[in-house]
Amino acid sequence: MASTETPIAENPEAEPTTIPASAEFIPAPDPDVVHGGHGFATNTGISNTKLGMWLFLASECLLFGGLITTFLLYKLPAPGDGPAPQELYDIPFTSISSFVLLMSSLTMVLAVSAIERGDKQRFHTWIVGTALLGCVFIAGQAYEFQLFVSEGMGYTSSRASSAFYTLTGFHGVHVTLGIVMLVSLLLLSFRGHINRHKAETVEVVGLYWHFVDVVWILIFAIVYLIP
Amino acid sequence: MATTHVAPASVDDDPDAHPNREKQYVIIALILAALTVVEVLTYTSPQLFLGEDGPVIIPALLLLMAIKFWMVVGFFMHLRFDKKMLTVVFYSGLALAVAAYLAVLTIFRFWGNDQVVQPPGIPVTSE
Numbered sequence: 198m199a200s201t202e203t204p205i206a207e208n209p210e211a212e213p214t215t216i217p218a219s220a221e222f223i224p225a226p227d228p229d230v231v232h233g234g235h236g237f238a239t240n241t242g243i244s245n246t247k248l249g250m251w252l253f254l255a256s257e258c259l260l261f262g263g264l265i266t267t268f269l270l271y272k273l274p275a276p277g278d279g280p281a282p283q284e285l286y287d288i289p290f291t292s293i294s295s296f297v298l299l300m301s302s303l304t305m306v307l308a309v310s311a312i313e314r315g316d317k318q319r320f321h322t323w324i325v326g327t328a329l330l331g332c333v334f335i336a337g338q339a340y341e342f343q344l345f346v347s348e349g350m351g352y353t354s355s356r357a358s359s360a361f362y363t364l365t366g367f368h369g370v371h372v373t374l375g376i377v378m379l380v381s382l383l384l385l386s387f388r389g390h391i392n393r394h395k396a397e398t399v400e401v402v403g404l405y406w407h408f409v410d411v412v413w414i415l416i417f418a419i420v421y422l423i424p
Numbered sequence: 425m426a427t428t429h430v431a432p433a434s435v436d437d438d439p440d441a442h443p444n445r446e447k448q449y450v451i452i453a454l455i456l457a458a459l460t461v462v463e464v465l466t467y468t469s470p471q472l473f474l475g476e477d478g479p480v481i482i483p484a485l486l487l488l489m490a491i492k493f494w495m496v497v498g499f500f501m502h503l504r505f506d507k508k509m510l511t512v513v514f515y516s517g518l519a520l521a522v523a524a525y526l527a528v529l530t531i532f533r534f535w536g537n538d539q540v541v542q543p544p545g546i547p548v549t550s551e
Contacts, residue, residue: 243507251510255517262521270532292464299460303453306500310446400502407501411493418489422467423482 250401254408261412264367265419268360272420278355285345286421294337295417298372301330302410309403315393317386324386327406328379331372338369361420368416371409378402452499456492463488 239245274281308323342362350358382402385391391398466485470476473484498504503511529535 241507241509243509248510248513251513252517255514258514258518258521259524262525266525266528269529270534288464288467292460295460296457299456300453302456302496302500303449306449307446310444310449314444404501407496410500411496414489414492414496418463418485422463422485424476 244397246397246401247404250404254404257408257412261364261367261415264360264364265415268357268364268420271356271360274355274357279349279351279358281355281357282345282350282361282420285348285350287341287344288421290337290341291417291421294334294341295413297330297337298334298410298413301327301334302407304330305403305406309396309400312391312393312399313396317392320391320399321383321386324379324383328376328383331376331379331406335369335372335376338365338372342366364416364420368409368412371412375402375406375409378405448499452495456495459488459492 241248272282304323304326308320308327311317311319311323342365345358350361352359352362379402382391382399385398463485466473466481470478470481473480475481497514503514
């Protein structure tokens with residue numbers, strides 16, 4: 198009697214009942230690991246970390262929007278409240294600070310590009326460059342604040358000065374946190390925890406850094422340059 | 425014969441999975457630097473923009489600011505190359521913020537000459 202059973206080799210849909218001892222297993226990709234930006238094992242096709250960062254940045258728009266609006270409403274101090282921030286601005290100096298922060302965005306994106314290609318040497322160089330440029334920006338802001346205070350514009354001198362220091366100070370705190378993140382990335386990389394398969398970690402920190410730059414683009418135009 | 429059960433290969437194994445855009449980034453940075461120079465010119469040489477009180481300076485600064493914003497978000501933050509959902513998420517937050525604070529500025533009569541600068545509850549002094 199002829200057998201009706203189809204051999205497994207001829208039926209690709211058949212489930213193998215046993216796994217040969219010689220089978221080689223390659224683990225399935227970790228859903229949290231970047232798949233080259235071409236898709237993730239999530240419903241949205243975007244990694245949760247990246248989506249979370251973008252949601253956070255969207256919420257930051259509301260924070261900085263509120264601070265900028267407050268400054269616009271209170272930028273003219275009442276008579277006798279001391280100098281207005283606009284009277285003390287050193288636009289050439291602030292322009293150089295803006296340029297420094299803008300260039301730090303370039304070094305950051307080059308760092309992300311380097312780690313995506315697995316070039317750790319250049320990644321380290323660009324991350325250190327970004328952190329240093331961030332430090333230069335913070336130093337410039339500290340110098341500016343010190344200059345303004347010496348000119349008689351303290352934090353509580355007027356509602357204009359309070360609004361100014363709160364807005365630019367909040368931004369400075371964000372830059373400082375960004376520098377801490379960059380240094381942490383560098384330390385993680387030296388310990389071997391950052392490689393091209395973990396490039397998304399660097400990209401997410403980069404998103405935060407670029408957002409801080411974007412906020413300064415708004416502050417520089419709205420607070421410093423618009424008459 | 426050995427059977428190999430291979431999980432789908434990650435495109436991370438492909439060196440071409442991440443296109444090298446470094447040249448593009450440098451060009452974008454140079455454009456951003458040039459736009460910043462134009463912004464500073466509105467302060468140092470306002471006559472180029474029909475004077476400090478002219479009708480051009482504020483729209484020009486807002487336009488330059490918007491272009492710089494769009495370039496950093498689009499290219500450096502990869503929003504142009506990423507999933508559309510991220511664009512929707514970010515610009516929704518931004519649009520909400522802009523709408524909310526435009527409403528606040530309007531309530532405080534920011535756009536007119538009779539601006540209310542005191543918070544609610546404090547009497548407004550009229551000149």
